Amino acid sequence: MELPLQGKTVLLGVSGGIAAYKAVEITSRLVKLGAAVHVLMTPAATKLVAPLTFQAICHNPVMVEIMREQTSGVDHVSLAHQADLIIVAPATANTIANLAGGHAADWIGVCGLAARCPVLICPAMEANMYAAPITQRNLATLANQGWRLMEPCEGRFASGLTGKGRLPEPAEIVEEALRLLMPRRDLAGRKVLVTAGTTREALDPVRYIGNRSTGKMGYAIAEAAAARGAAVTLVTGPSTLNPPAGVYTVRIESAVQMLEACGAAFAGADITIAAAAPADYRPADYHDQKIKKAGDEMAIRLVKNPDIIAELGRRKAPGQVTVAFAAETEHLIDHAREKLVKKNADFVVANDVTAAGAGFGTETNKVSFVTGSAVEELPLMSKREVADRILDKAVLLLGR
16 A cells, blocks of 8 residues: 655754654654655764764655765756755754755755755744744744744653653654645645724724734645645735735735725635634724823723625635634534524634634634534634635535
8 A cells, every 4th residue: 555655755853852752653643654764964963962863764865964964976966956855854943944944954954945845844942042033023924935934832842841842743744744744735726805803993093992813723724725736815814923924915904994895806716714803892083193091981982894704605605615704702503503694604613712723822722613503613723724624615605
């Protein structure tokens, strides 16, 4: 029986972080799936894990010193060009900085520069190093050139401190590698419209009404749809996230602007997924100048915003699939069923934002799909996994 990654070549870059030991399991899992794995180590990484450990598993020479291995007949250009995927795990702050700067001081750097395949970066470092503006700038540079970034996990570090910066588990990294090496193309030729994030309803030039939505779920859906071959339009409110590669992005501020942008793209969309959390109300009056503080109280009169997905649902033509979201704090399924009818949606993705791991800004989500009397409850999973499950269901509905 042919293994899933038979005939695929993966370069695994291992840099000098304490999580380097996890790269041994990554190598083992990839080899068991049939991949030909070549391990690239920085000199610092060899102080943590012996190169012979990797060589015993992948049965290929481990590349450490550039000038030494160049005499073996496998130069960095040919090795990089053989690759179907490059993974850097762990990717330390130093390695990320070198890659973002185009440095070629080690095998990871030279293969990164010569890469003609997808590159998966898996950061792992102390929380303050990960959060540092310069590290985030370097990661944004890599993302902007189309490289795939895996979010690090929250947890305890070897130092005893806790925070965000731990390497994802090897199984999760290999699962992401499988997605990159064996992408589904079931949305090729289809158009997908996705909304994401919050809206800002301006009160004056300084203040606005908004909510806690970060856009992570909508961006994950847009990214997943593009990976499956769709032509994707992402209509997004203000967000700090970088738009996924290959996605046409329309940035808006208000709910009225979001409706206008969606209206322009909706007629041609096969699937519309409304993951945004637009404000339900906006200030009735906009003040051209900043409102000055006066008195102990201030009343703001609000007027209702358009219901974007309900309006699109009214315009829906036969064959179009629309998906609504219900982010609730109580009576989750009841509210989702109400939205299913009011918004003329094919199904509703319902999630309790007070549940652990499922609120705004988290890397995970726990949702239920509500279609009439049927409720399909999904376990806690990454937002990218949730995105693919949403698309799986939408694709089935397209085939009706």
